[in-house]
Amino acid sequence: MSVELAKGTETSEMKDNLKQLKQYGMIIALVVIYSIFAVMSDFKNVAPMNVNNLIMQNSYVIILALGMLLCCLTGNVDLSVGSVVAFTGAIAAIMVVDYHMAIPVAFLAALVLGTIIGMWQGFFIAALGVSPFIVSLANMLVFRGLALVVLRGQTKGPLPHDFTVVGAGYLPQFFTNIGGTKIELLSLVAGIVISLFIVFMELHSRRNKLRQGFAVSSKMAMLFKMALSVLIVNFFTIKLAMYMGLPMVLLIVLVLIIIYTFVTTRTVPGRQIYAVGGNRKAAALSGIKVNHVMFWIYTNMGLLAGLAGIVLSARNASATPKAGDMFEMDAIAACYIGGTAVAGGAGTVTGAVVGALIMGVLNNGMSLLGWSVDVQRVVKGLVLLAAVSVDLYFKQKKNA
């Protein structure tokens, strides 16, 4: 018996290590890919302007990936988000350009519209039990078509500055001159504040755990994690400080990431999503209303698609019927590259965000190198395939 137990401890430790490795693995993969492109592009991709573009170009993928993660956690996907992005963006643009309505009203309308579209999908999925794949496939066609109809096949623009600030604007800027370079102070301060916050939270939770006698990770692991996070945060904020400061959309994305991390890890609804994905029947017999969970997940996806619609048309300063094409695929790929289980039940917000960033770094790097869109798709496809295969390979190895 004691031999058996000892064996058990060993494997569980290995599993813990493997889990941690997997989490860092994705971040390390991101850093490696970024570095490769840095070398290949003569460090063009680490230039301040490009870092800024990287964030602005990928913000909608991250926004969508957050919602898509919840769908993926239940073992499903939402194929309609790209079309919903186009449609909601189009409606907002039409309201502002054609009907001269107030911009906040247009924003609110796009968000409400996205939410209603989500509820519409959720109704078929939860109340009628139609497979989410089918429902969202159908709505992908419906809303792409509607986007074309309301825009009469044309681009709607240009959008006024107050509109575009959401996607292309910056938080208040405080420029100063340090050693001959123009530096934006708010970015630097934000970097320092976030770093301190990370360190404080990490120490606080560790102290809390120790006080209550719970297990904690080793000091080295904690230091490594803190150093890595602080480094990445300040890399971005310093680069942004050297350009135009903090993009408005970065604030939106950060707030969303914090909210979704909290909801998925710390709240009952979040826990219920994982339960539904992990074992639907067991979840139902534990008192979880599976249909309600499914309904709200797709409603939430609609809301985020509406938000992405606003951000995208703001960045482009116009709405086009082709906007958001294949965004659903980018968001789904981000989740799976980020380690979300294809069958559902496992996956993290951090993973999905890192997955989205990997997709973004690939897009951006390949564009800088002047690779054609066709080749870019091939590479992105292969990366997705490789990421999921490697993940599965390690899982099988673990079980063997």
Place this chain on the structure above:
Amino acid sequence: MSEAILEMRHINKEFSGVKALDDVNLVVEKGEIHAICGENGAGKSTLMNILSGVYPFGTYSGDVVYKGEVCKFHDIKDSERKGIVIIHQELALIPLLSIAENMFLGNENLQYPNVIDWDVTQRKAMEVLKSIGMDGENVNHTVGDLGMGKQQMIEIAKALAKDVELLILDEPTSALNEEESNMLLDLLLKLKKEQGITSIMISHKLNELSRIADNITIIRDGRTIETIVRNNDEPIDENRIIKGMVGRTITNRYPERHAAVGDVIFEVKDWTVADPEEPKNNKLSQVSFHVRRGEVVGFAGLMGAGRTELAMSLFGRTYGAGVKGKILKDGREIVLKDVQTAIDNKIAYVPEDRHTYGLVLLNDIKWNMTLASLNGRFSNKQSVIREDDEIYAAEDYKKKINIKANSITQEVGSLSGGNQQKVVLAKWMLSEPDVLILDEPTRGIDVGAKYEIYTIINKLAESGKAIVMISSEMPELLGICDRVYVLNAGRVVGELAKEQMNQEAIMKLIMDDSARKGI
């Protein structure tokens, strides 16, 4: 003695350190019907899985000698090529395909490579059906339209189509009624007489075994206890089989309970539930029962009698349509419209089949334990989870009911069956119920873990909870319950107090009821 068609010598098999088979020996003679008997978890199915190649050569030690040669099967195909076919408890038929298609599934009659010859398929299917006396069936009809008994016979026909010489049947009659069972048993006798087919049959039903088996091998705790040989036409003594299966006095297996039985806390009146698939049929009719505080009440019955359906329909209507009847708790009527309401009314249901209904295997012990009480004690008004409370509770229960795991953050998928069952029990104990419905709480777990589960049940009863226990293992019901209701075909056909409870009395109630209904 005629020649042996199969010998399994000194078979040993371990599952991650736990011995499932320990030096098992089995000799089957050519042309006989050999029964294998033993309690759940004794190792019968494991032995048959080794024989049929489900557990490939190399994962066990010992020799499988078939027709004088040592076999090294790597999968089911290998054993089927030799004429060994296993029919599992869960039928491997595809309901939407026709009888003929099912019979030759994986064994198709080909005209050209990969092109099926339907004429030959149909002709052969008809021939086989005729040989088992089912000429009346249209081979082009879908299998799903047949009754369970006929489906089981189609499985046998499927085996015959593969030129079977040794047929293994794992509890073939567990889902059948008396008439269907008899039909099946007659078929086995017929195959033996007319086609010389050897059969190995696993069964719990002693009357069937003593009727058709030539030899009976008894397995207990992974060891062969003895092989009983039939003398001429004298049926085998059932008591001897039981003694071999159980092997020890009943009192040792069930811990004593010192619970004071109190007032009636939970009462069900005229509970009638329709089958959701066929709303015209009642799966349960007019079921009434009650449980007192500190009492353990059992539900006995055959598979398909409606015991799980009863439990699930009570527990927030998770089964059935058109539910009628009353539920009273502490004398007041309650309506349990969904699971959360049931939990709020302090009812808990520990489902059968913990993998499908009880656990989220990907997640850890703590996570699973708190899942049914998240809306209660483990979250605040804003639905934020109290993670510290989770850890305290999980640590507490891990110690209290002795869950063997490295830590509460271990994935439940990596635990043994007994420990998984304890996690499910803890999950429902954490919901602080007054009434616990336990559905097959000891299925597929070893004797030691069973004892621990019984101890937990006793402690719950002693603390004033009411326990409803569903079990297919009659000795278990007899050992642990204060009172037993007997369910047959969706009706309560009898209620036995502790003094009246015995296996024969229960079976008699079932048989008499079935006889009355003429099924």
